[in-house]
Amino acid sequence: MTDIRLFGYSDPLAAKLTQTVDFKISAEGTTEASVEIVRLVHGDYNPKGPGFIEEPVGTDLPKSIAVKRQYTQNGSFARVGNERGLLSPKGSFSVFAFIWPSLPGKVRQTIMGSWNVNESKGYALGINPQGKLEFWVGDGKNVDQVTADVPLISKVWVLAGVSYELATGEARLMQINVQNAWNSHIGPVTPYDHNCHIVETLRVKPVASSGDFYLAGAQEHNSERGCFVSLLYNGKIDRSGIVERALSAADMATIAQGSVPFEALAYWDTTVGYTNYGIGNVICDTGPHKLNAIGVNRPVRALTGWNWTGRDDSFRLNPDQYGGVAFHDDAMTDCKWETSISWIPSEQLRSGVYALKVTAGDQVDRIPVIIRPNKPRARIAVQMSTFTYLAYANEHLSFEAQIAQAIVAHTPVISANDIEYEKLQEFGLSTYDHHTDGAGVCYSSWKRPIINIRPGYRMAGMTFPWALPADLSLLWWLEHAGFDYDLITDHDVHQEGLDALSPYKAIINVTHPEYYSETMLDATESYLTSGGRILYIGGNGYYWVTSTCQDDPSCIEVRKLDAGSRAWQAEAGEGYLASTGERSGLWRSRGRAPQKLVGLGFTAEGMDRSEAFERMPDSFHKRAAWIFEGIGEEELIGDFGLAQGGAAGIELDRYDLALGTPPNTLLLASSCGHTDNYPLVSEEITYAFPGRGGSQDPQVRGDMIYFNTPNDGAVFAAGSIAWSQALPYHGGENNVGTIMRNVLNAFKKDGKLPGSGYTGEEKLWR
Amino acid sequence: MADKYVIMRLKDGEEYYRIMAVSGVRGLPPRVVDDREYYDLNDAYHAVFILRINDLMES
Numbered sequence: 001m002t003d004i005r006l007f008g009y010s011d012p013l014a015a016k017l018t019q020t021v022d023f024k025i026s027a028e029g030t031t032e033a034s035v036e037i038v039r040l041v042h043g044d045y046n047p048k049g050p051g052f053i054e055e056p057v058g059t060d061l062p063k064s065i066a067v068k069r070q071y072t073q074n075g076s077f078a079r080v081g082n083e084r085g086l087l088s089p090k091g092s093f094s095v096f097a098f099i100w101p102s103l104p105g106k107v108r109q110t111i112m113g114s115w116n117v118n119e120s121k122g123y124a125l126g127i128n129p130q131g132k133l134e135f136w137v138g139d140g141k142n143v144d145q146v147t148a149d150v151p152l153i154s155k156v157w158v159l160a161g162v163s164y165e166l167a168t169g170e171a172r173l174m175q176i177n178v179q180n181a182w183n184s185h186i187g188p189v190t191p192y193d194h195n196c197h198i199v200e201t202l203r204v205k206p207v208a209s210s211g212d213f214y215l216a217g218a219q220e221h222n223s224e225r226g227c228f229v230s231l232l233y234n235g236k237i238d239r240s241g242i243v244e245r246a247l248s249a250a251d252m253a254t255i256a257q258g259s260v261p262f263e264a265l266a267y268w269d270t271t272v273g274y275t276n277y278g279i280g281n282v283i284c285d286t287g288p289h290k291l292n293a294i295g296v297n298r299p300v301r302a303l304t305g306w307n308w309t310g311r312d313d314s315f316r317l318n319p320d321q322y323g324g325v326a327f328h329d330d331a332m333t334d335c336k337w338e339t340s341i342s343w344i345p346s347e348q349l350r351s352g353v354y355a356l357k358v359t360a361g362d363q364v365d366r367i368p369v370i371i372r373p374n375k376p377r378a379r380i381a382v383q384m385s386t387f388t389y390l391a392y393a394n395e396h397l398s399f400e401a402q403i404a405q406a407i408v409a410h411t412p413v414i415s416a417n418d419i420e421y422e423k424l425q426e427f428g429l430s431t432y433d434h435h436t437d438g439a440g441v442c443y444s445s446w447k448r449p450i451i452n453i454r455p456g457y458r459m460a461g462m463t464f465p466w467a468l469p470a471d472l473s474l475l476w477w478l479e480h481a482g483f484d485y486d487l488i489t490d491h492d493v494h495q496e497g498l499d500a501l502s503p504y505k506a507i508i509n510v511t512h513p514e515y516y517s518e519t520m521l522d523a524t525e526s527y528l529t530s531g532g533r534i535l536y537i538g539g540n541g542y543y544w545v546t547s548t549c550q551d552d553p554s555c556i557e558v559r560k561l562d563a564g565s566r567a568w569q570a571e572a573g574e575g576y577l578a579s580t581g582e583r584s585g586l587w588r589s590r591g592r593a594p595q596k597l598v599g600l601g602f603t604a605e606g607m608d609r610s611e612a613f614e615r616m617p618d619s620f621h622k623r624a625a626w627i628f629e630g631i632g633e634e635e636l637i638g639d640f641g642l643a644q645g646g647a648a649g650i651e652l653d654r655y656d657l658a659l660g661t662p663p664n665t666l667l668l669a670s671s672c673g674h675t676d677n678y679p680l681v682s683e684e685i686t687y688a689f690p691g692r693g694g695s696q697d698p699q700v701r702g703d704m705i706y707f708n709t710p711n712d713g714a715v716f717a718a719g720s721i722a723w724s725q726a727l728p729y730h731g732g733e734n735n736v737g738t739i740m741r742n743v744l745n746a747f748k749k750d751g752k753l754p755g756s757g758y759t760g761e762e763k764l765w766r
Numbered sequence: 767m768a769d770k771y772v773i774m775r776l777k778d779g780e781e782y783y784r785i786m787a788v789s790g791v792r793g794l795p796p797r798v799v800d801d802r803e804y805y806d807l808n809d810a811y812h813a814v815f816i817l818r819i820n821d822l823m824e825s
Contacts (some may be wrong), residue, residue: 045778051779170797399796410811413773414774424793458775
């Protein structure tokens, strides 16, 4: 009997009350599963906190549903509809493409063609398992091919082309070097011969296959799974096309110089469609039939092309040199599973984090969904960092990142579920991972099972809950302390801007609001200047320039480059988002350091232990002393917590006037005594020298600050991921909670804030 | 990454561990290093430390 396995996701990940939520489930070893909706109250098993808590929610959903195995198409490629058979020429033809193969060898890959694996019909230009360019054709019985006599070199541009003469069966395979000083991973000084010109007579004439034409894949069928795409390609493809005659060697040489064959049956011009705001998922055919190629699993665009000459670092400056489209055999942004059950949360439901609890045998899965009210109800909103949740979704760090153990300073603690996901490799990667060819992953979506948003999940590298499961500690405490709140999400603020924030007197940022879009920054700034109040109680916030794909809000995009704690580095010239046209990387590098908004910005991270905050002189200033009512003058704040034993730790943010902290900011408290596993962040390192760890560098600390903004607005910030995970300690009654109570009670009221009348300086202490 | 040690938590929410080593190959799960079980995370960390010392001495 097969072991039972359950996987699932909700679409959308966050919904308003009365909006339909579709749960998509795949099951093995069972055809039936029991389901119920639960409210997720606390998501950490740590015995020093309240433990794992969920509450059943009454719904009219059936108690049990039919489930089945659902399959996932991995790999990115582009599909061209071939219903009219135009791309299966009946006579002579030629195909060509500029390519930058990133992983030639080991397995067969298809660059372009109509090849059908099961039928052995059609044709394809591809790469054989020996890493050589190959053109193959099939008639349903036999297959013949012509193969290059020089290997393709990884990450070097060539024009790959073949012309086929039907009458004679002659196939002319050409590989033409288009490498320059800028466009490839090795330069012209390497004495490799990238050119090849082979002419052979094929014994087989291609017979039209059924199905579609693909860039970067071939069609296949399996009786259980149905149609899918295989023989996936790793690397970039620039402009490509097909011509209904056998091109001569001279014709190919002309194409290799950049000319477009005027009689092309199809010409996929990857540079068409750029605007100042990016480019979408459609690769335009500028030929007579407009046979556009549609990207699946988000091929990466806005990349340098075969003719890149390095002067322009963005497609916005020179789209003609940005024809590169990268395909990866492990890219996956949408499982496209059928809906197993839908739920419409009733209008009476409280805003919160819910889950569909799916049970079969001894297996249980909880598929989270964040529920927002359909109209604002509370005076406080918690902005759940859905961008961050996606950025870390299904990260592979403990299994694949050499440096991970050095960063976290301990051995990872994995679970059975981690091993299950590792074995399957079906549910895609995070923006902390690399594709099989070493390229960083820039897209992540919610349309797939995501292990690390499950309640109770501990991220293996850290050994404690991270992001959504950690944020449940904050929500648990808000309920414990009696504060009404609504949940909103990064996606809401990204979509609606200030309108998502303005109904609320106070907004709470959660543990790790790391990924932010320009719209979100603008909304946050407008909210603060118009009297809004923010509790920024996380670490490393407003850090990466991020956006969602214009045609798919479920999918975020980020490019990591130049500076910052980054899991990968974008290739030269590839730092701009295809989804918006803006330069990605750190917001700090674009003039919007987080200090300018919330007074604090990233300064150090470490995962070995956390510390406490100590009061600073400003905490006795009358403008802010009310925040410390109930706290002793020398009392340590948060010398406890569920995230490594303190409220100050994991990732820390620092007050810094030089980076834009408002000069009217009061420095209320700081942490100190961090270990040397908390080094100063790399964006601060201009020269490398010893002594940048927590025991030596004074910039390695978490700060707690307060400042007023125009129109009775304010920011209270405690720059530490561990802050919220200290709240549930001692049954939720502790001095971190005391500070939170003081701030929230003041922030949720209309009118002037306590202490705001004290605008002088020297006379206002104690 | 091949043979890098990891600690496997055998049951959610419980202090119950075993030492494994990753394969370094995507899709190939970690192997169990030995059958010993640990009921305190610090004991498991210490066991990994000893394994690394032994590896170093043998190298």
